[in-house]
Amino acid sequence: MGAQLRVYRQKINSTKSMRKLFKAMELIAASRITKARSRVAASLPYANAITRAVSAVASQTEIDHPLTTEPDQVRRAAVVLLSSDRGQAGAYSTNVIKQAEQLNELLHSEGKDIKTYLVGNKSQLYYQFRDRPFERSWLGNTDAPVFETAQEIAQTLLQDFSTEYEEGGVDEIHIVYTRFQSMVTQVPTVVRLLPLEVVEEEVTASSETLPLYDFEPETEQVLDALLPRYIESRIFAAMLQAAASELASRQKAMKAATDNADDLVDKYTRLSNTARQAEITQELSEIVAGADSLGA
């Protein structure tokens, strides 16, 4: 067998085995995404109940709570960046990191210090490679987040938030994640978690008026209990959205890789056929030439 032909056969074999990997990963992502989407749906009742309660409290009392009051001067901001643990998801992590970079730039231009919190191995590698400081990172389970992680992140953030600037505290908290819009569109998004933005709304006849609640035990204590939960649920919701986006990107990337592998196998098969044919032609002409020289 000619050298050229052997090279093509090797390439075909290795592309085929890679194709198997891509295909398997595509299928895994496709099966997990259903679960991820149903988890997004399952977390909705809790998020809705909390949002409703928070807006009920906000709409009827003059809130003067550390979590809702806008500080006069924002000197340091915390940025939480949700990326993935693994690659093979196309530009998923790159896009969300890029979004965070833009936010960082904006905050810098406003003269704010930045404290960075990272979720997912990819963002950590990005920061470590560039030798940039970050406060803390959470790794593992980015494609299937658990509520405990969200609680941990929320606690860390709230602790920072309640600390004074001089002692390393922050005045506002932003979260950067990828919002799952549909299977084909995932949008990197920035949301300001704290201080809460209390939206004043005109009461119209059509809008549902929230009842006048009694608070048990005190308004203050209800808010104290409510707001951390609200933050937790917002972070958890962002993590679930990010997980669904990650899986969708991965499925898309792996689908493209499988298709490319198919194309390559086709191309190499054609080339190897040509090489084989050339070899046969050459052998034949050699035999004919040999016979001719003997007969002459």
Place this chain on the structure above:
Amino acid sequence: MANGAELEVEIVAADHFVWSGAATMVKGRTTDGEIGILPGHSPVLAVLAEGELAIEPVSGSRISVQVDGGFFSVDSNRVVIVADNAQVEESATSGTN
């Protein structure tokens, strides 16, 4: 409260839906003490303490739910219990879902 003879109860935990159904009474523990909700109760937003929550459903036997804390809201006979971690202890099959 002629038309409000029963409560519409909904229990949700952080990552899943726990229980919903009609009930005649809900009893829970707040940080201040026990509170009982009957149909027609005035709107309340209260912080739940860790402990047991009892629900008297319209049909079937009493349900008790172990909660880790959270809060609940009552308005116009709709009770929403938001728990950090809720464990239904008995007759978990009654009610919808």
